[in-house]
Amino acid sequence: MREKIFSVRKEIALIAVLPAFVITIAMLITGILFMRSGMEDEVLKGLLASAYTYRDIASHLTDREAGDNETEIALKQNAGYDFTWFDGDTRKNSSLGSSVIGTKAADSVIAAVIQGGNTFTSTNTQVAGTPYFVAYVPVKDTSGKVVSMAFTGVSRKSVEEQVFKSIIFMLIISFVLMAIAIIVAIRAAINMAGAIGAINESIQYLAKGEFKKADRFLDRNDELGEALNNTNALIEKLSSIVADIRKSAVTVNTSSTDLSDMANRISQTTEDVSNAVQEIAQGATQQAGEIQSAAENVILIGDAVGNVQSSTQDLDSLAAKMKEASEVSGKSLSSLQNSSTEMTAKIDEISETITRTQEAVTNISAKVEGITSIATQTNLLSLNASIEAARAGDAGRGFSVVAEEIGKLAEDSKVMADDIKKEMEVLLEDASAAVQAAEDVKHGNLEQQEALGETIDSINGMLEDIDSTVGGVKVISAGAEQCASSKDAVSDTMDALSAISEENAASSQETGASMQELSNTVLMLANEANDLRDISEKLNRDMEFFK
Incomplete structure (x- = not known):
């Protein structure tokens, strides 16, 4: 008998869990990568949208003095972003505080917004010595000249913290789902292994000559349940066939004995x-x-x-x-x-x-x-x-x-x-x-x-x-x-009687020959009956294997 290295339960669990684990890890890695990129894009889109809104709001506040940051602070409290209003290329009002008032924007920003009249977004721009996700929107006068800029930004650190939290949340969800999948796979493996074990147990009893039907997992609606019910039907059919063969063997034995005695x-x-x-x-x-x-x-x-x-x-x-x-x-x-x-x-x-x-x-x-x-x-x-x-x-x-x-x-x-x-x-x-x-x-x-x-x-x-x-x-x-x-x-009668006697003698000789032939035939019949009895006895011994 071959040595059993893995049980069916382990094999089924391994087959179910390993692909799930690999798929989960692959999806997790892919999700992290895409989630980081997506979140960065979403942050930039949100910043750009906030910058346009901030531009529309701040454009109507023309009488503010430099360093009047109430509006920007209020917007930061509501939106969570930093807001800065540029007068030309110089910061005039900012939620970053008065320390940045009067400082200029980066050259790349000036070239893109002030000089080029375009929006500018970036995921890693230094603002007051800190890396920021930024969005700059030009503000033009009636002649189309860029006279101001609206800035919206969020520190890269806060974005990364948010990305990390999202990744952690996704990891937790992924591992929970993977654990659920593993539990489901193990339960399915246990049920499937149990059903296969029930089939194997019935076959083992059948190999020993015992007709024992499975009494578990019969209510399964899958192929294993069908296999269990078919196995029980097969055992019942084999039991009936063996019973019929046993009866036939007894009948053949009795008939062969009677035939031998008759012979x-x-x-x-x-x-x-x-x-x-x-x-x-x-x-x-x-x-x-x-x-x-x-x-x-x-x-x-x-x-x-x-x-x-x-x-x-x-x-x-x-x-x-x-x-x-x-x-x-x-x-x-x-x-x-x-x-x-x-x-x-x-x-x-x-x-x-x-x-x-x-x-x-x-x-x-x-x-x-x-x-x-x-x-x-x-x-x-x-x-x-x-x-x-x-x-x-x-x-x-x-x-x-x-x-x-x-x-x-x-x-x-x-x-x-x-x-x-x-x-x-x-x-x-x-x-x-x-x-x-x-x-x-x-x-x-x-x-x-x-x-x-x-x-x-x-x-x-x-x-x-x-x-x-x-x-x-x-x-x-x-x-x-x-x-x-x-x-x-x-004399005539004596002649007739003599002829009859001769016929009787001839008939007796012919009868003797016929009886000899009949005796040989009966002897062959007796031998065949003995062979049939030996076969029936062997069949009975073979039937004794089945309980």
């Missing part, structure tokens, strides 16, 4: 969604495996249905032969019994095949239940992913679309699984009917064997049983054909 939550949510997507991918993989297994079981069902169809064809042919043999002769009873035994074995084989078909269908139904469960879980995961994507806002919009597509795929999987389940139920019903028919055929065959053992007369009943067997075989054949058709439908 962390979004990051956690994206991690959860990523885990859910991985689970979806695993479910899709598992679903594809289950579908593959179901497809293999469907192939087994197809093989079983083929065996059933083959067996029913053989059974149909055998029944025809049995009927033909029964109608031709009873000789065929032995062959019929053997055929009946073979038919019983075939029926057992058909029953076992249908049982395996039921078991395969049951396994397929269980797998379909697993597919339905996986589709439900996938749908739930898609819903959760959609919710989390909605929370993520614009950043999760792309993931929301992926989650919606996964939900649609899961719904389609569930619908197809339900269709498969319905087809399996129909297939189970047909298989049960086939088993029941096989049991009926077996039961009829046993009765036929018993009838063959009892009597040949039971051939007619056996023929009826054979007809019933043929009808049952037809039913079995129809059921086998239905199984074959259902097998094709199930």
Whole structure:
């Protein structure tokens, strides 16, 4: 900080007083010079005027004797000047006394007045051995000849005393005026310095971070008063601005903290969604495996249905032969019994095949239940992913679309699984009917064997049983054909489910990539939020400077 040599008050006082002092001295010197010269001129003019008056008065006093000085003494008492009447160039009457009566005027006066007929004035003429301010006026007769002179004079000493008194008076007045000017200048300097000090004090408080307005010199109507009021207005405005900045800093800090927390939550949510997507991918993989297994079981069902169809064809042919043999002769009873035994074995084989078909269908139904469960879980995961994507806002919009597509795929999987389940139920019903028919055929065959053992007369009943067997075989054949058709439908459904599973797996991979990108974006958002929080904290620390 610079060292303060002069205060503003001293500088202002010096600026105001020094010119006033110099001007006063210069005016005083000039005034003394001009006043002396002017007073001398005025004295001479007054003397000359008095001399003319004295000439007019004394011209009518022609009968006076030399030394009769009453008139001159009376004029001196009234005017303060000395008066002398010359008879020619010789003093006849004078207020100077009888000592000068009869003396002559100076040669220069005689030459100018008596001889030249002119007035004569001088500021330093010896009269009775004393320097005088003098004025001589010629007195002429009717012919124009100068016959007398009228003199008026005052001693130089008295004039100088009067000049000195005037100078002293002027000095006193000048010094009084200068003192008044100095007092006024000092008061003005004090007021101006006070106003500047008030401004400086407010600025010092402002430099310390305190908003303190000036409360003095506010009623001044000059630039300093305006500066004080403007300083107060500036402090008030800065106080308002700092208050707003402080509020904004607190708001930014709170918002940055909330943003950072939100970013962390979004990051956690994206991690959860990523885990859910991985689970979806695993479910899709598992679903594809289950579908593959179901497809293999469907192939087994197809093989079983083929065996059933083959067996029913053989059974149909055998029944025809049995009927033909029964109608031709009873000789065929032995062959019929053997055929009946073979038919019983075939029926057992058909029953076992249908049982395996039921078991395969049951396994397929269980797998379909697993597919339905996986589709439900996938749908739930898609819903959760959609919710989390909605929370993520614009950043999760792309993931929301992926989650919606996964939900649609899961719904389609569930619908197809339900269709498969319905087809399996129909297939189970047909298989049960086939088993029941096989049991009926077996039961009829046993009765036929018993009838063959009892009597040949039971051939007619056996023929009826054979007809019933043929009808049952037809039913079995129809059921086998239905199984074959259902097998094709199930195979098509398995292909569709396999395609859906592959799409689910691809969508899960795409979702995983999107979640990775979203996670990176959220991480950048978290970093930016932390930077914003650091900036807001620094702003708060800076605002702590202001009280």
